Amino acid sequence: MIDSQAMARGRSQATDAAPSGAPGPSRWPAGWPAALFAAFAGLSVLVYAQALRGPFVSDDIGYLVTHPYTAQLDAESLWAILDPRSPAKLYAANYAPVHLLLTAIERQIFADALLGYHLVNVALHALVAVLLVALFRGADIPGRAALAGGLFFLVHPANVEAVAWASQLKTLAALALSLLALLALRRRPLAALSLFALALLAKASALAALPAAAVWVHCWGDRGQARRAGLWLLGWLLVACLYAIPQYASFAHLGAVEVEAFEDPWVQARTIAAVGMRYLVMALTSYGVSAFQEPAPVFSWLDPWWLAALPTGALLAWRAIATLRSRSEEAAYWIFAASSFLSCVSSRRAWW
DSSP: OHHHHHHHHHHHHHHHHSOTTOOOTTTSOTTHHHHHHHHHHHHHHHHTGGGTTOOOOTHHHHHHTSOTTSSOOSHHHHHHHHOTTSTHHHHHTSOOHHHHHHHHHHHHHHTTOHHHHHHHHHHHHHHHHHHHHHHHHTTTOOHHHHHHHHHHHHHOGGGHHHHHSGGGHHHHHHHHHHHHHHHHTTTOHHHHHHHHHHHHTTOGGGGGHHHHHHHHHHHOSOHHHHHHHHHHHHHHHHHHHHHHHHHHHHHHHHTOTTOOOOSSHHHHHHHHHHHHHHHHHHHHHOTTOOTTOOOOOOOOTTOHHHHHHHHHHHHHHHHHHHHHHTTOTHHHHHHHHHHHHHHHHHTOTTTO
C-alpha cells in the first residue's frame, strides 16, 4: 500500500515538473535552453555574416549617430531618457526609454565599432527563438514541432531588418521581454507584469502580448489560478493606459495623430485585408519580403489579394473562435498573430 502511494506521488511529481505538451525530461535535459541558445546563436552568425560589418542605415542614424541623449550616459541624459515630458522622446518619435537606455549603453561600449551592435542583435534574435521554443513547449506542442517552429523563426527572411539594422534593438528587446512576460505569467505574475512594462517601454508593439496573455489565462484548466492571473492582467492594462499618455504626446508632436484615413472606408478595409493576406503569404513562403515596402491602396473590388483575404480571413477567424470556445491554447497564438498584425497596421500612416 505504501509503495503504491509512493509510486503515485512520484508519477504526479514527474508530471508536474515536465512542461505541458513536452516529450518529457529524459528527452530534453535541464540545460536545454543554454545549449539551444548556443546553437541558434552560432547559426544566426552564419545567416547574418554579410550584415555583421554593415554600416548604419535608416533609423540607425537617428538613434546611434545624431541622437543627443544616447551619446553619453550621465545623470542628465539618463533623466531625460526616463522623463516622459522631456524632448528625448521627440528625437525617436516614441516614448521608449528602455530602448534609448540600451542604445546609450551600447554607444558607451562599442562607440564606432559596428560589429558590436550587430552581434548584440544577433544574440537577441537567437534568444527570442529560444523563448519561442520554450513557449511552444509550455503548450500542447510536441518537442520536435516546437524546435522546428523556433528554427523557422530564426532563419525567416522577414526578420532581416530587425536583426541587421542596429536600431532595431528595440524590436528584438520588446519581443524578448514580451515572451518572457508570457512565460512568467502562470507562476510569477509580478515578474510578468514588470517584464510587460519593460517591453512596452522598449517598443509599443509589445502591446500585442496583452490580448494573447488574456486568452492564455482564459484557456487555463485551473480556474482559481486563472482568476488570480486575470487580476494581474488588469495591471497590464493599467500599464498600457499609462504608457499611452506620453506615446500619444509623441505622435501628436509629429502630427501623426491627425493623419486622415481614405475618404472611402471600403478602400481602407480592402487595403488592410489585402495587406494581411500579403503578410500571411510572406510568413509562409517569404514572398514579398522587402524593406520599405508599401503596397498601393486597393481601389478595385477585384484585387486578387483582397479577394483571397475573404475566405482565408473567414477560415482563420473560425479557427480562432473554435479554439477559443474549446479553451485550447492554440487560440492564444491566433490572437497573438492578429494583435501583432493590428499593431503593425496602426503604425502605417496610409492605413490609419
